[in-house]
Amino acid sequence: MTDHQQEIETFELGPLTCPRIFTGLWQLSSVAWGSAPAAKVRRAIAGHAENGYTAFADHYGSAEIMFGRAVKDVVSPIKIVGATKWCVFRPTEVTRPIVEEAVRERMDRMQSDCVDLLQFHWNDYSDHGYIVALQLLQDLQREGLITALGLCNFDAIRMDEICTTLGPDSIVSNQVQFSLIDTRPLHGMTDVCQKHNAKLLTYGTLCGGFLSDSWLGEPEPQLYDGSLTPSQRKYLDMILKAWGDWSLFQELLSVLRSIGDRHGGVSIANVATRWVLDQPGVGxxxxxxxxxxxxxxxxxxxxxxxxxxxxxxxxxxxxxxxxNGDRLIATIGDCGAEYR
Structure with missing residues (x-):
């Protein structure tokens, strides 16, 4: 193990050992976040892995393909974890061929003989086909096509149902939004994780970059003036309409800056990330x-x-x-409700 890897905390995610910071690749899915040449992107992915950031998540669009090519450039024997998704948004007849095709497509795109972590999302809770789909994914897992099975944006009630139905240690994770702004997972979700020995993989933890030093003391941005990324528009809307207002957000940034100063000048982003990592159930x-x-x-x-x-x-x-953080569970709904 290199010195870089020793510096990064790790945890057990089912059979996988992972760093406690995953690298999200969703920004490769659109030029709206900016873009770099493909060769430079592949070198950057390899560089992350060689620096101890050995887990990558959310391979939207061409990101799966970029990731698969980049992994070939990584100096062995580093074990890299690729966490991708299968999202079902429309009514779907769940059959073994359909489920297997979805998994094999991801294997092909990521140039892998199995999917390390397959995160499953199902849009319509009224259609209980998600149980059938997960049982078929379990079959594929037993056959070696999937190493670990997780969920994405399932609420606490359905996660409990799924874990109970599929059996102990069947689901290793649920990917949900969790930050100092969005604390909904503390209202039931973390209890379900502890009950079923599952971990949360959290996104939105830095609110698209708003929880950082670059926004301390800055005036309230305009939502649609063209200067914000898609992620920033999403989280700014949440900060201003659901959580509080810009003045209170600035107060939060100021407190985080003071905390960072007490710890040797670490960044606001470091403090915001550390806070989430310290919450129960967070992997x-x-x-x-x-x-x-x-x-x-x-x-x-x-x-x-x-x-x-x-x-x-x-x-x-x-x-x-x-x-209004403690009331988001009522105003927005449980984890993932904003996508349904």
Missing amino acids: AVIIGVRMGIAEHKDDNKKTFGFALTAQDNAAIQAVLENS
Whole structure:
């Protein structure tokens, strides 16, 4: 194991050993986040793995293909974990051939003889075909096509149902939105994870980059002035309409900056990430990266070099209590409700 790998906390995700920061590749799916030449992207992916960031998630669009090519460039014997998705958005007749085709397509695109972590999303809860689909995915897992099986944006009730129906240790994870702004997983989801020995893989933890030093002291941005990424538009809307207002958000950033200063000047993003990693049931945070453009490898590692104190957590909680964070579970719904 290299020194780089030793610096990054790891955890067990079923049979997989993973770093507690996953690298999110969704920004490769659209030029809206900016783009770099394919060769530069592949080198950046390989560079992440060689620096200890050995787990990659959310292979939308061409990202699966880019990832598959990049893995070939990585110096062995580094074990890389590729976590991709199968999302069912429309009414679908669930049969063995359809399920197997979905899995094999991902294997082909990622140039792998199995999918390390397949995260399953099902849009319509009224159609209980998701249970059948997951049982067929279990069959494929037993046959060696999938190493570990996870969920994506399932709520606590359905996750409990799925884990109970499929049996102990059947589901290793659920990927959900979780941040200082969106604390909905604390209202039931973390209890389900602990009950079934599953982990949360969290996205949106930095709110598209808003939970960072670059926004401290800045005026409220305009939602549609063309300067924001798709992720930033999504999270700004949540900050302003559901959670609180820009003034309270600035207060939160100021508190996070003070905490970072107490810990040797670590970044606001480090503090926000550390807070989520410390919550029950959280296995890893997925941080989206604009490969070849803006990567933050060195800064993200600082997340693992300090621990939040009781004083730090109390200061954060004092701001959160003035927000609508605890009411999001009622106003938006449980995890994933915003996508249904």
